[in-house]
Amino acid sequence: MLKDKMIKDMIVHGYAEETIRSYTTCMTLLTRHFQKSPIDLEPIDIYHFFLYLRLEKRADSSLIIFYSAFMLFYSLSGRKEMMQLVPLPKRKRTVVSVFNKTEIIRILSNCRTVWEKVLFTLLYSSGIRIGEVVKLKISHIDFERKAILIESGKGGHSRYALLADTTAILLKQYLEIYNPKSFLFFSHKGKDVAASVRSIQAAFQKIRKLSGIEKYGTVHTLRHSFATHLMEDGYGLIYIQKLLGHADIKTTLVYLHVCPSYLLHITSPLETISEIKMGIFENQGQHGLQFH
Missing domain, CATH: 1.10.150 (DNA polymerase; domain 1)
Known part of the structure; x- marks a missing residue:
C-alpha cells in the first residue's frame, strides 16, 4: 500500500x-x-x-x-x-496569546484535583509542549538536578527542561497519591496508557472558564506565557530558545512581539550620553523652547 x-x-x-x-x-x-x-x-x-x-x-x-x-x-x-501550480504557503506573523501572572495564579488555584494541579503547574513552570508532557515517564524526572528530560521533543530532539522547586514538591506528593507505573500522567484506561492530549485540553478549558478568564487560550498558551514571563524577568533569548527546544532562534523571536514591557525596559542611547542631555537643557535655559 x-x-x-x-x-x-x-x-x-x-x-x-x-x-x-x-x-x-x-x-x-x-x-x-x-x-x-x-x-x-x-x-x-x-x-x-x-x-x-x-x-x-x-x-x-x-x-x-x-x-x-x-x-x-x-x-x-x-x-x-x-x-508546480501551488506556491508554498507563507505563515503570517501573529501575536500569540499570553496569560499574565495573575491569570496563571487563578488557573492553578482553580485546578479541581491533584492530577490537574501538578500537570498544569508542570506545563507552565517548564514550558514544555503538551505532546511532550504525555510522553513523560517517572524516570525522566531528575529531582536532584532539578531537570526534566524531554527524550524525544519536536523534530526528534532531546533536551532538558526546568523542574521548579514548587513543581518538584507537588510532584513528590503526586507520586505518593497516584503511584504511576510507567507514564507520569496516565489515562483512566490504565496506568500503562498515557493521558490523551484531548482530555488534557478539555480539562484546561473547564479550569479556564472556572477561573473567570475571558481571554481565549489553550494548554499551549501556558508555554507562551512561560517564555514571555522569562523574557519579562530579564532572561535572554538564547536561554529561552534552549529551554523551549527551538531549533531556530527565529521561532523564539516571536516573544519580542508579545512582550512590550521587555522592550520598554530598554534605555534609550540618549540617556547614556550626558553631554547631549546637558546641552539640551542648557539651550532650553538660554533660548527657551516654544511650542506651537
Missing part, C-alpha cells in the same frame, strides 16, 4: 511520530476528496485541492503541513512537478 510505503520511508528519513501521523492524515484527506489514489492525480488537482482548503478558511499553519506532506509524497514518488 502507498500509505505503508510512505510511513516506512518517513521512518527511514528520521521523521517524528507526530509528523508521520500528520502527513499520512493529509494524504488520506486528499484521497477521500478526489476518491482516487494520489498517484492518479494531476498538478491541476492539487491546485484545486488547495483552493478548496483556502475557501474552507484553513489556517496557514495547516496549509503548510498539507504542502509539506504532498511535497514529500511526490518527491519520494519522483513526481515533484505535481506541486
